[in-house]
Amino acid sequence: xxxxxxRSVIADAGIDTACITEMYFGENYLLRxxxxxxxxxxxxxxxxxxxxxxxxxxxxxxxxxxLPTLCGYFGRVTCIDLDNAPADAVKRNYGLANLxxxxxxxxxxxxxxxxxxxxxxxxxxxxxxxxxxxxxxxRRWLRDDGYLFTSLPTETGFYAALRRxxxxxxxxxxxxxxxxxxxxxxxxxxxxxxxRAVPLLAPLLPLFLISVWRKA
Numbered sequence: 415x416x417x418x419x420x421r422s423v424i425a426d427a428g429i430d431t432a433c434i435t436e437m438y439f440g441e442n443y444l445l446r447x448x449x450x451x452x453x454x455x456x457x458x459x460x461x462x463x464x465x466x467x468x469x470x471x472x473x474x475x476x477x478x479x480x481l482p483t484l485c486g487y488f489g490r491v492t493c494i495d496l497d498n499a500p501a502d503a504v505k506r507n508y509g510l511a512n513l514x515x516x517x518x519x520x521x522x523x524x525x526x527x528x529x530x531x532x533x534x535x536x537x538x539x540x541x542x543x544x545x546x547x548x549x550x551x552x553r554r555w556l557r558d559d560g561y562l563f564t565s566l567p568t569e570t571g572f573y574a575a576l577r578r579x580x581x582x583x584x585x586x587x588x589x590x591x592x593x594x595x596x597x598x599x600x601x602x603x604x605x606x607x608x609x610r611a612v613p614l615l616a617p618l619l620p621l622f623l624i625s626v627w628r629k630a
Contacts, residue, residue: 416457417482418450423507424478424500438479448621451612452565453480455624456536459608460487463561463626468531471555473520474538478504484534485510492527494518520551529557536565537622539595541587546602553603553629562604562627565612566592568620592623605630 419438438449464470467489472480476495481504484491493501494516505513514527533556542548556562569591590598600606604627611620 415483415486416454417486417508419479419482419504424503438477448612450479452622452624453483453536455610455612456480456534456563456565457483457487459563459610459624459626460484460532460534463563463607464488464532469527470532470534471525471527471530473533473535473552474541475534475536476501478502480534480536481505481510481513482508485513488512488532490514490527492516492525492530494520494523494525521547523551525555528555529560530555531557531560532563533560534563536563537567539564540566540569540590540592543587543589545590545595545598549599549602549604556629558629560628561607562599564595564599564623564625564627566595566623566625568592568623570619596623596625599627603630604628 438446466487469490470484470488472484472491472493474495475481475493476498478501481491481493481501490512492514496519498515498517501515505515516523516525533552539548552562569588606625606627608626610624612622612624
């Protein structure tokens with residue numbers, strides 16, 4: 415079952431979550447729906463390609479937004495990020511006993527829980543100025559028969575125009591477009607097996623790319 419985490423879970427924890435609040439709990443209804451829609455698409459893909467009860471890594475999942483859903487589907491879930499305060503609050507609130515939270519830089523991390531049957535990287539790879547260490551870690555931690563699930567912003571002209579309309583500033587650490595990240599994955603050990611666009615009814619003007627990958 416997909417679980418949309420209420421704002422109170424994070425806000426009541428007294429955590430400074432301005433970025434998370436803007437994305438998932440902002441006043442603009444359409445913005446909120448698009449951000450949650452990305453995760454709904456990822457959840458549907460997870461259910462098509464993976465087995466319930468397997469182990470999963472939420473790569474850069476420190477916002478905690480996807481963790482209750484992942485923990486309800488997978489037997490064991492690991493979350494790794496540099497800032498996990500929101501994830502800690504979500505774990506406490508939902509009592510996620512099958513969740514392990516790791517606070518570490520992926521360039522130095524060694525995960526005892528690896529390899530994983532599924533890895534989710536939801537709008538995180540575009541934040542890496544240098545992609546090689548992140549992609550190398552994903553390959554290292556993914557089981558040979560496992561699946562990588564990515565969500566990436568397209569950063570097209572249409573995407574930029576909508577930012578202006580809704581008064582949203584592009585994050586300074588969005589270093590790559592979704593297309594550039596996917597091209598790098600395809601050239602460095604991954605093979606895409608599915609791609610869907612969000613919104614689904616506007617494939618020529620996608621805002622996010624939702625893709626499923628296997629090791630090449």
